[in-house]
């Protein structure tokens with residue numbers, strides 16, 4: 001049977017634990033404002049949440065965790081908030097890279113690094129190189145990332161190399177130029193903070209991802225909240241275009 005020219009996974013995943021979880025960490029500012037604290041206090045607390053989520057993903061056997069930390073649009077924020085976020089990012093890189101390495105975590109950053117200060121770029125580089133051969137969990141931070149930026153940079157790179165003639169380019173070839181070419185597409189997408197939008201996150205890769213939204217603000221997102229998201233994911237039937245009956249037949253018999 002012809003499958004058609006789609007690069008989305010050919011058969012439904014039956015893994016109970018998502019292989020790849022991608023999260024938009026939203027609600028830091030509101031968390032702080034609810035406590036009459038400056039927004040940056042929420043961002044700081046958000047870093048604590050990141051630690052907990054990494055640990056929980058390791059324990060559950062998740063292979064890829066991707067977190068949206070700063071979007072291409074976040075430069076539009078007040079300059080003091082942007083500056084504080086950069087300081088926080090730099091501090092976290094300084095403190096955490098060795099710990100990530102000790103825990104066997106591979107660290108990656110996706111996004112346009114050209115706008116970051118040299119020190120940040122340097123730490124990212126050191127971190128990626130140091131942890132390159134680790135295999136416990138691939139932890140990706142999306143920083144100055146935008147899904148449209150990613151598609152554009154992939155297209156430019158592909159055209160500059162011009163190995164393929166246009167007629168030969170297919171989804172699989174193109175996706176090799178995307179910045180997250182080392183990871184399978186996310187199985188589960190989580191957005192905290194009660195907003196129902198993708199905000200220019202992984203546009204290409206989210207084509208068939210299961211979406212989960214929660215009102216919980218990121219600093220309050222704990223292991224139980226992650227558990228709820230995974231439980232919701234486990235109740236989904238991933239059909240990838242097929243009918244429910246087809247999916248049921250393809251599933252291996254239980255027992």
Ligand code: IPE
Nearest residue numbers: 025026027028029030031069
């Ligand atoms: C998300 O929290 C973190 C970043 C975008 C850096 P927000 O800062 O967007 O928090 P809210 O949405 O204002 O509450």
Ligand code: IPE
Nearest residue numbers: 024025026068069070071199
């Ligand atoms: C953007 O969050 C994604 C990140 C968490 C970095 P925002 O809170 O800035 O998203 P919008 O602009 O409100 O959609």
Ligand code: MG
Nearest residue numbers: 026027028193
């Ligand atoms: Mg927000």
